[in-house]
Amino acid sequence: MSWSVGAGLEGRTVVVTGATGGIGQAVANAFATTGARVVATDLDQVRLDALVAELPGEGHLAMALDLKSFDDQQALIDRAQAEPGGLFVLAHTAALLRRRNSLDDVTEDDWDAQIDTNLKATFFLCRRAANAMKDNAGGRIILFTSQSWMTGGFGGAAVYAASKGGVVSMARGLARTYGPYGITINTVAPGQINTPMLLTDLDPAVYEKMRVETPLGYVGEPEDVAGTVVFLASAHARYITGATINVSGGFLMY
Numbered sequence: 078m079s080w081s082v083g084a085g086l087e088g089r090t091v092v093v094t095g096a097t098g099g100i101g102q103a104v105a106n107a108f109a110t111t112g113a114r115v116v117a118t119d120l121d122q123v124r125l126d127a128l129v130a131e132l133p134g135e136g137h138l139a140m141a142l143d144l145k146s147f148d149d150q151q152a153l154i155d156r157a158q159a160e161p162g163g164l165f166v167l168a169h170t171a172a173l174l175r176r177r178n179s180l181d182d183v184t185e186d187d188w189d190a191q192i193d194t195n196l197k198a199t200f201f202l203c204r205r206a207a208n209a210m211k212d213n214a215g216g217r218i219i220l221f222t223s224q225s226w227m228t229g230g231f232g233g234a235a236v237y238a239a240s241k242g243g244v245v246s247m248a249r250g251l252a253r254t255y256g257p258y259g260i261t262i263n264t265v266a267p268g269q270i271n272t273p274m275l276l277t278d279l280d281p282a283v284y285e286k287m288r289v290e291t292p293l294g295y296v297g298e299p300e301d302v303a304g305t306v307v308f309l310a311s312a313h314a315r316y317i318t319g320a321t322i323n324v325s326g327g328f329l330m331y
């Protein structure tokens with residue numbers, strides 16, 4: 078193995094979901110910098126086109142779709158499979174958070190929207206991706222949980238936390254199932270990262286408390302997470318599967 082930042086990723090096809098989100102943009106940029114071809118997906122084609130136009134390197138694609146749709150999921154995997162070498166990495170950052178500071182305010186629609194997006198869509202997307210990767214003799218799946226998988230969530234995020242706990246458990250089962258096919262599946266657990274998801278409807282006092290209680294002394298930036306994703310996709314992480322990587326500036330230690 079040669080040692081480089083994105084070892085094994087040069088010329089590979091990488092799907093990044095949630096690519097116009099806070100963390101997704103940084104992840105797409107990081108993969109493009111390694112020489113990988115990025116298939117960027119999110120809900121809005123105009124924003125995706127703008128993102129892809131700015132990525133370093135060539136051959137990147139922008140595909141707007143809703144991951145809750147199984148037809149859209151299949152179209153995404155088929156498109157990535159059509160690229161040279163087929164799909165090698167799924168970096169799945171897309172998710173939905175609806176904060177409800179009183180649990181009495183949680184509606185059935187809040188429950189369904191978060192569980193359907195964060196857990197149900199993730200399972201079926203992973204299965205599609207893994208079946209494609211089997212045909213390609215291996216691959217890497219990087220899922221996003223959250224520190225809330227362990228804490229239960231701050232600032233009105235109990236339903237979201239339940240979905241993210243499910244992602245950790247599910248990733249372990251997927252890792253066991255698809256390991257024999259050369260496919261690794263790991264989860265990244267960010268702490269507080271400055272993105273629209275964190276900041277929407279968050280009480281500024283809660284934000285400040287989190288900042289003060291973070292040993293590294295600041296709320297993370299998307300770039301603080303992107304390196305971990307590239308590492309997990311690279312050849313350097315080839316013997317890691319079923320792991321949850323804590324990227325929280327020390328806010329939680331495990």
Ligand SMILES: NC(=O)c1ccc[n+]([C@@H]2O[C@H](COP(=O)([O-])OP(=O)(O)OC[C@H]3O[C@@H](n4cnc5c(N)ncnc54)[C@H](O)[C@@H]3O)[C@@H](O)[C@H]2O)c1
Binds near residue numbers: 171221273
């Ligand atoms: N920001 C944080 O502090 C933080 C902390 C812990 C975990 N996370 C996790 O990191 C990941 C990225 O979060 P972020 O902060 O960048 O969020 P974000 O809200 O900035 O981005 C999420 C993206 O997902 C897309 N998306 C949502 N539903 C979709 C659907 N049905 N189909 C297609 N795209 C859809 C959104 O359009 C958005 O662009 C998420 O999984 C999140 O749960 C974030």
